[in-house]
Amino acid sequence: MWQEAVNYLTFNLLGLSGHLGESINFFIYDTIKIWFLLIAIIFVVSYLRTHFNTEYVRAHLQGKSELYGNVLAALFGIITPFCSCSAIPLFLGFIQARIPIGVTFSFLISSPMNNEIAIALLFGLFGWKVTAIYIGFGLLVAIVGGFVIGKLGMEKYVLMDVKPMEGELEEVKISLSMKERATEAYIYTADIFKQIYLYVLIGVGVGAIIHGYIPATFIAQYAGANNPFAVLVAVVMGIPMYSNAAGVMPLVEVLTQKGMLLGTALSFMMAVTALSLPEAMILKKILHIRLIGVFFGIVGFGIICIGYLFNFILK
Amino acid sequence: MKIEVLGTGCKKCIELEMIVKQAIAKSGKFVQLEKVDDIMKIMEYQVVSTPGLVIDGKVVSTGKVLSVSEVLEFMNS
Numbered sequence: 392m393w394q395e396a397v398n399y400l401t402f403n404l405l406g407l408s409g410h411l412g413e414s415i416n417f418f419i420y421d422t423i424k425i426w427f428l429l430i431a432i433i434f435v436v437s438y439l440r441t442h443f444n445t446e447y448v449r450a451h452l453q454g455k456s457e458l459y460g461n462v463l464a465a466l467f468g469i470i471t472p473f474c475s476c477s478a479i480p481l482f483l484g485f486i487q488a489r490i491p492i493g494v495t496f497s498f499l500i501s502s503p504m505n506n507e508i509a510i511a512l513l514f515g516l517f518g519w520k521v522t523a524i525y526i527g528f529g530l531l532v533a534i535v536g537g538f539v540i541g542k543l544g545m546e547k548y549v550l551m552d553v554k555p556m557e558g559e560l561e562e563v564k565i566s567l568s569m570k571e572r573a574t575e576a577y578i579y580t581a582d583i584f585k586q587i588y589l590y591v592l593i594g595v596g597v598g599a600i601i602h603g604y605i606p607a608t609f610i611a612q613y614a615g616a617n618n619p620f621a622v623l624v625a626v627v628m629g630i631p632m633y634s635n636a637a638g639v640m641p642l643v644e645v646l647t648q649k650g651m652l653l654g655t656a657l658s659f660m661m662a663v664t665a666l667s668l669p670e671a672m673i674l675k676k677i678l679h680i681r682l683i684g685v686f687f688g689i690v691g692f693g694i695i696c697i698g699y700l701f702n703f704i705l706k
Numbered sequence: 707m708k709i710e711v712l713g714t715g716c717k718k719c720i721e722l723e724m725i726v727k728q729a730i731a732k733s734g735k736f737v738q739l740e741k742v743d744d745i746m747k748i749m750e751y752q753v754v755s756t757p758g759l760v761i762d763g764k765v766v767s768t769g770k771v772l773s774v775s776e777v778l779e780f781m782n783s
Contacts, residue, residue: 444768446754446755446768477716477769480714480754481755484752485754575770578773
């Protein structure tokens with residue numbers, strides 16, 4: 392229905408046609424659709440999130456066995472917010488609670504990867520199936536990656552000496568009324584939307600130009616099945632783009648429509664969200680560069696495997 | 707009354723400190739305000755998501771920037 396309304400607007404009311412009409416139609420349709428979905432999904436996620444916070448997660452991860460802890464940490468990563476500025480207190484606080492370093496990494500990988508902006512955009516652009524695949528394999532990378540890091544015995548590379556606490560943490564209770572939760576979710580949603588709406592606009596704008604003007608064969612040639620290094624290049628390119636996930640994802644959608652393989656697209660998006668340079672810079676204050684290297688290496692390797700696996704299966 | 711803002715210097719922590727200052731001015735109370743940026747001290751309060759707000763030694767909020775009226779509410783309760 393929305394598509395028909397936009398069609399009527401661009402082709403009948405504005406009287407556009409050809410490449411220009413296609414591009415403008417796509418731009419209006421996608422921008423409004425994605426804005427709407429972003430607001431709806433971020434509101435729902437941030438409402439659910441008022442039931443949890445990082446302190447709550449820490450209390451629940453304490454004393455869990457290793458593999459179970461990895462799984463639980465990765466799952467908590469979906470629902471809790473992540474801000475790279477909180478990475479240090481989070482990391483040290485988890486050590487303080489005697490949570491194994493591998494479990495902490497499972498959380499550190501999962502939390503930014505499954506952030507609400509990425510999920511909302513994926514859902515809006517690619518539908519629920521791709522979103523489910525992204526979350527599922529994202530969790531797998533977080534669980535396996537954290538588990539492997541835990542097995543490598545890298546505790547000595549934590550540069551700050553934290554005294555483990557005695558005994559158990561108290562249960563964290565968050566008591567808020569429904570209205571308070573809704574208000575908090577509303578404020579959070581408005582805040583996030585203000586930060587990213589422009590990126591979405593620009594991303595969809597560039598996407599619209601590609602959609603209308605650049606032929607599919609052009610993109611397929613560089614990012615399609617013929618290029619065996621496409622996944623690798625996509626992951627490396629994704630690392631410095633964290634803050635711009637909102638602008639990058641609409642572009643990726645257009646590229647996949649134009650022949651870029653889905654596995655390559657998935658790898659790229661995971662690299663954008665899970666591997667971020669600002670986070671690495673912050674963690675460098677408390678972790679030896681070797682541990683950060685292992686962290687990036689393992690996650691990068693996992694993401695690349697997923698990309699190739701998908702390209703192979705879906706061929 | 708003593709208010710402490712816990713944070714290691716991120717943007718949100720600075721924002722919260724500004725808001726707390728406004729809230730104190732509005733309340734007209736005599737308050738001792740301290741910015742805690744020592745990570746070990748922050749962990750002693752069992753806070754793992756910054757910014758945190760501590761009033762008279764009790765943690766009242768973690769991980770978010772509050773509004774002036776929310777801070778005032780915490781100060782009055």
